[in-house]
Amino acid sequence: MTVGGGSVLGIPPSSEGYVLEARGLTKRYGSVIANKEVQFGVRRGEIVALLGENGAGKTTLMNMLFGMTAPDAGSVLIDGGPVRLQSPRDALALGIGMVHQHFMLVPPFTVAENIALGVEPSRRGILDLSDLEAQITALGRRFGIDIDPRALVKDLSVGQQQRVEIIKALYRGARVLILDEPTAVLTPQEADDLFKVLRGLAHEGTGIVFISHKLREVLDVAHRIVVMRRGAVAGEVLPRDATPESLASLMVGRDVLLRVEKAPSVPGNPVIVVRELVVNDDRRVRAVDGVSLSVRTGEIVGVAGVQGNGQTELVEAITGLRATQSGSLHLGERDLTRATVRERTDAGLAHIPEDRQRHGLVLPFTVAQNMILNRYYRLPFSRWMVMQAKAMRDQARDLVGRFDVRPANPEARVGSLSGGNKQKVIIARELSRDVRALVASQPTRGVDVGSVVFIHGALIAARDAGAAVLLVSAELDELLAVSDRILVMFRGRIVGEVEAATATREEIGLLMAGGVGRVIVPATN
C-alpha cells in the first residue's frame, strides 16, 4: 500500500486524526468475499474518494461503516476509539451520515417528514415539523441548497432528492458524510454543483467519503484517493500523483486496453431506423421526446448520456418492452412500431438488456433453458408446442463451449453463475443466431475485466458479420473504444452526433450536459 507523501491542504499524512476509520474489516457472503481486511479512514474536512469498479466491494464497506451490515471481522473506529455499529441508528448517533446510491427517501412523504424520520420532533407526543421546516430552509441557505421542506419527495427531481439526502445527514449533525456513487444519476453540471456543495461542507469541517468509479471526477474533487479491487484496498494515492491511467490500472489490476482492436467499419444499408419516437416512462412523463436515428449494417452506433435521460426508455421502445406514444421504428423495410417483442425477435432483432438479472435471465432456470429464452417456441427446440430437451441440451453444450461460460455445465442454475458468466449466457443466446440488429444496453456493467474484453470482441464480431449494433453505455471510454459513431442523449432528445474516431471526451461531456453552444445534428437516415 502506498501512502502519498507530503500533505494536501494541511492534512497530516499519517493515519492520525481519522474521524472514522475501518480497521481490518472483512465480510463474506456465502463463498464470496466482499471485503477482505480493509483499512480505510477519513479525517475532518477531508474529501476521500473511494474508487473501484462495480463489485469491488465499495458499497459493502460503506454499509459496514454505516451499521447496515455487520462485519465478520475487524472493527470500526470513531475518533480513534472502537465502536460497535449494530444499526444505522448507532452510526447516526455517532455523527456518520450516508447518501445512498438508491435514495432512502419515502416518496409519498414530504421533504420535512423524510428528514424528520428517526429523529422526529414532537410536542406532547404529536409530530411537530414547523421548527424543522425552518431549520431545513436555514441549512439550505447556508450550503446553497434550495429546497422546499413541504414538497413531496415523489415530485422532486433526482438532483433535488439527492440534496434532500445531504440535508438529512447534515440535520442529524453528520461529521462524516458518505456518498455512494452520487454522480451516477447527475448531469455533469449537476455533478459540478454537487462538488461545490461538498467542498463547502469539507471547508466547514465535515469529513466526506465519496464513492465512485469515475476517474475524472475523483481526480477533480478528492483530497485523497483510496482504490479498491476485489474486496481489498489496492492502493492509496493523492490526486496530484495520479493520472487517469494510473488509477485505472490500480482499479483493474492491469493496464486496460482502452483501445479495442477493430477494423474500420464498412456501413451498408440502414437497418434500425427510428423516426420521431416519443416514449413515456413509468410515471407517464415523456422520457423520449422525438428521437430519430438510424443504424446501418456493419456499424456500431453508441448512445452516450447521463443515466436517466431517456436511454433506457429508448432501448425498451426499440425492443418492444415499452409502448411508444408516436413515431415509428423500422427494421430494414419492415415496420415494427406496433410489433410485439416476439415479432421483433423473429425479425432478427437481438437485445442485451440493461438489467440482466431482471430482464435477461430467469435465475432459477438452468443455463440450457436460459439459452433458448428467445427461441424455445421454434424448431428444433419445440415441436407442436412440446419442448425438445435434447435439442436444448445439444445447443447449450455447444454454446457453453463457444462462449466460454463457466462452469461449462448446461444444467447448472444460471443464478449460481458469476456476473460475467451470466452476461456470457445472454450474449451467447442473442448472438448465436441470425442477427440483423443488436441493441446492447450497458453490456459490461458489473462484469470482470476479462469478460469485458470478450464482450467488446463479440460486439465487434457481430458488426463485422453485418449486424447493425446500437450500444448504450454509461462508460464514455467504452463508447469511444467500441463505437463507430456516437449519439448523445439529453432530456429525451438526441442532442449531437460525433465520429468516435475523432471525438473527445470533453466534446461529448459538453453535449451530455445539454449541448451547450452546439447545433443539434439531425440523425442521418
Next chain:
Amino acid sequence: MRTRRNLLFGLAALPILAACGGEAAPAAPAAKAEPTKAPAAPAPAAPTTAPAAAAAPTKAPEPTVAAKVLKVGLVTDVGKVDDKSFNESAWNGAKAGAAAIKGESKYVETRDPNDYKKNIQQFVSEKYDVIVTVGFLLGDATIEAAKANPTIKFIGVDQFQEKPVENLAGLIFEEDKAGFMVGVLSALVSKSGKVGAVLATDVVPPVWRFGEGFRAGVKFAKADADLQIVYHSDVGPEKTFDDPEWGKATALSMADKGVDVIFGAGGKTGNGALYGVAERKDKGVLAIGVDTDQYLTVPEAKAVLLSSGMKIIDQGVSDLIKAVSDGKFKGGNVNGKVGLAPFHDLDSKVSAEIKTKLETIRKDLDAGTLKTNVKPAKG
C-alpha cells in the same frame, strides 16, 4: 370416569389467566364449572382440586355381561351435538333412551353435508342396532341406509316419510301448530299490536312451518296485527343457523320499531334473537323461543322469555328407542309432541283468559277442527 379434560382446559385458560395478571386465582373458578373432578393432577397448570363427584354427563355405561346391549348411534346435522337446539335435544333423547334400556350411545357430528351417508355408514359398519339421524337434510341418506340395512332400526328426526320403510321411523312434528299457538299467544299478549319473528331460513321446512304457523296464528288471533317475519337466507346451511349476531340485530331492529313480542327460531340465529330481546328488557319486549323450553337452554333470556314453541324431540327419540327395545318399533311417520313451554317467570303476563283461549285452540288443532293451512314446505 375421571377425565384429563381439565388439563386441556387449564392449558387453554393459561394465557388468559396470565394475561389477567393473576387477578383471578386459576383454580377456583374453573373448578366451579367443572362437572367431573379428578384428584389433583400433577400438571401444575391444571386447575383440578375437588374430589371425584358426580358422574360425567356423557357417562359410558358399565359393560354389562351376557344380555345383548343395544347400541344407539346418532348422526347430527351440520353442527355440533351441543348446539342448544335440535341436535342437542335429539342427542339428549338418544342418551336417555339408551340409558333407559341399558344400552350404550355414541354420536358422530357432521361437518360437511356430503358426509351424511358416510357418517351413517360408520354406525352401520359397527353393527349398531339403532341409528338416529337428526335433521331434515339427512332424509335421503337415511332412507337409503335403511333400505340397505333392514336389520337396523333407523329414527329420522324431522324426516317426513313419503313411502314408509319398515325399519325407519320418521319422527316429525307439526311445527305449524306450535307456531300457530305461539302466534296466537304473541298477538294476544302484544300491547303495541306489532309482533315479529326472526327465523334462520325458509328453505328448511320445519323452520318454515314454524314461521308460517306463526303467521297464521297471529292473523287468526288478531287480523289487523302488524306482523314482521324475517328469514335469514344466507350462504348454505352451515351459516344460516349459526349467525346469532344477525338474529340479534334483526330482533333489535324490530324492537326499535315498536314490536313487543318476538319469536326467534332456528339454531343459533334464533337464539340471537332471544339475546336481542333480552337487551330490550326495559322496554317490555318479550321473546318466544323454539324447539325446547329455552328458559332452560338460553338462561340469558330468562327475564324476557314468555314461552317456547316446543317440539319435544328428546322424548320422541327416547320413546322410539324404547320401542325398539320392546319390539314395538314400526316404520313410517311418528308424530312427536308439540306445544307451548311453561311461562315460568312471566306467568303473570298471560291472563287467565288468554290461557283458556290457548287451551281451546290447542284442542281444536289436535282435533283437526282448526287448521293452520300451512303447506309442508315452502313451494
Next chain:
Amino acid sequence: MTQAVRARLIGGLIPSLAIVTALLIGGVIIWASGPRIDGPWFGIWFVVEAYQALIEGAFGSRAATIDTVLRMVPYVFTGLAVMVGFRGGMFNIGAEGQLAVGALASAWVGFTVTSLPLVIHLPLVLLTGCLAGAIWGGIAGLLKARTGAHEVITTIMLNYVGGQLAAYLLNGVLRDRSPLNVIAQTPKVAETARLPDLVPGLHSGVILVIGVAVLVWFVLWKTTTGFELRMVGINPDAASYAGVNVVRRMTWAMGVSGMLAGLAGAVQVAGVNYRSTLGFNVGYGFDSIAIALLGRNTVSGVVLSSILFAALRTGATKLQFRTQISTDIISVIQALVLLMIAADQIIRWIYRIGPAQTEADPVAASTAPVADSESGR
C-alpha cells in the same frame, strides 16, 4: 452433484417431518382431552387408539378406502389449481368460489339438457364446469394483469361473490322445483351427465383426475406454454423480454387455475352428488392452498398431499366415533402441517437440519411460495 442430491433429499424430508411433528402435537392435544386412567401409558394408548381409528377410518375397509379416494379427487383438482397459479406467479385463494360456480354451471347443463347421449353430454357437463371456473379465475387474472389489482384480494372477494351468486341462483332459477325438494339445490342431473362407476361406489372421475394430473405435469414442464408460465411466475420482466405476452399468460394461469377448480366442482356434481347444493364448496379454498404448499407445488406432491388430507378428513369420523372428541382436531393438525411447511425453519430447527442452501442470487432463494425445486414431478 451430491449437494443437489442432498438438497432434494431434504426437500422431500421436510414435508414428511412436518406431518410427523403435526401428528405428534395433535397427539398431545388428543391425550390432553382424553379420559384419564392412572398411569401415563394408558393415557397414551388413547392417542394410539385415536390414530388407529383415523387410519382405519381412512383405509381400514374397501368402503373406507373408496371414500378416501373420492374425497381425494376434488383435493387434487383444487390443489393443482392453486399450484398452477403459484407457478404462474399468482396466489389463487379463490378455489372455493371457482369450484362453486363450476359446480353450478355443470349442474345446470346436467339437468337442463336431457336429450344427448352420455358421450356428448358428460364431456359437455365437465367442460361447462371448467369454463365457468376459468371465467371466475380469469377475472382475477385479467384484473391483475390489466390493472394491478392484487389477485389475493380479488379472489377472496370473488369467493364471497361466488358464494352469494350460488345462493341466489340455487334459491332462484336453478332451484329444484319438485315438490319433494325443499332446500337450495339443483335438480339431479340427467343419467347421461353422470360419471359411470369404475367399481360400485367409485366413479370414473378418479381416472380423470390422474389424467388431468399427468396433463398438468406435461403442460407445465414439457410444453412451451408451461415454460412461459413458469417464466412469468419466476420473473415476469424476463418473460416479457423473451417475448412472452405476460398479460395473456397471467390471465391464462388464473384461468387454468380456475378451470381446474371448476372441474373439481363439475366432477363432484357428475360423480358424487349429481347436483349442486348450496355450501358444499366451503373449505376447499384454504385446504387447497395447504395441499399445494405441502406438495411443494409439484404434481406428485399435490397428489400425495391430497391423499393425506383426504385420509385425515375421512378418518375423522371413525376417530370421533371411537374417542368422541371433536373432529376439529383434524383442522388443528392441518394448520400445524401448513405452519411447519410454510416456516420450514421450525422443522430444520427441531430436527437440526442445516439451513436451506443459500444460492448466490437472492431471487432463487426467495421466500416466495413457489418451491425451490424447479423439477416438476
Next chain:
Amino acid sequence: MTRGRFAFIIGCIGLLIGGAEVLRSPDVSASIVAASMLATMLRFATPLTLGALAGLLCERSGVANIAIEGMMLSAAFGAFLGAAVTKSLLIGVLAGMAVGVAMATLHAWLSVSLRVDQIVSGTVINIMAAGITGFLSTEVVRRQALVGAGLLPALRIPVLADLPVVGPVFQQQPIAWMALLLVPLTHLVIFHTPWGLRLRSVGELPRAAHAAGISVIRTRYTAVMIGGAIAGIGGAYFTLESVPAFEPLMTNGRGFIALAALIFGGWTPAGAWAASLLFGAANALHINAQQFGIPVPAQIVGMFPYLLTIVILAGVIGRVSPPAAVGTPYEAD
C-alpha cells in the same frame, strides 16, 4: 382520498334516509325507521371497523393481513372463555385482546422474523383459528359446561340518547364506543405522531426507515401486535357485546368484509370507518326491507361489499393502492 371518504359517508346517509323514506309506514314514522337503521348500521359496523383498523395498522407497516378473520374468531373465543371463567366482562375483553395479540404475534413471527409469505402466514392463522376454537369450544366449553358472563351494558349519554333519529348514536355498548374512539385515535397515531411516521415509512420503503435508524422488524412487530389487540377487541364484540355465547365460526366472514372495508377506505382509518358504515348501512337496509316485506334478495346485498372492493381495486372508480412495501419481507442485508 378525502373526497372519496366524503362520498362514502354521504352514500351511507343517503342509503339510510332513502331507506327510511321508502320503508316509512303509516304507523311507524320515518324518524323511528331511520333511528333503527342507524342503530343497526352502527352495530354491524362495529366489528368491521375494529377489524379494518387492525388490518390497517398491520398493512401500514408493510405486513399483509388476510388473517383478520382468524384473529377475531380466536379472540372471540378467548374473550368468552376469559369472561366465563372469571365472571368478569372486563377480564373477558382483556383476554380477547391477549388472544388477539397472541395470534398477531404468530403472524409477525412467521412473516416478519421467518419471512414466510404473508398470505401463507395469514392462511395458517385462519385455518388454525377455526380448528382450535372449534376444538376447544367442544372439548373445554362443552365439557366444563361453561356459561357466559352476560353482555357489556350499553352506555348512554343522557339527553342525547333520547334525541329522535340520532338517539342510537349516543346509546351504545362499550366496544362500539371504543371502535368510534379508535378511529380518530388511529388516525392521530398514524398521521400525527413520530411513531406513525416511522410506521408509514416502514410500510412504504423499509430500507429508508432502516437507514434512518428505525428498526423495521420491531416497528412491524409492534404494529402487527397492536393490530392484534384491536382485532381482539373486535373479537370480544362477538361474545361479550353481541351474544353471550361462543359459537364455532361465529365471525362468519366478517373479518374478510373488514379487509374489504380497509381496502375500500384506501388504508386510512376514516376511510375504513366510512366503508364499514357503508357496509353496515347496506345490511341495515336489507334487514329493514325484509321486515317491511319488501323482497330484496339477501344475496345481492351480500355481494355488495365484495363487488365494490373489486371495482375500486381495479381502479374503475377512484383507484386505491396499498402501502408500497405490503407483502415484502424485510431483510436487513
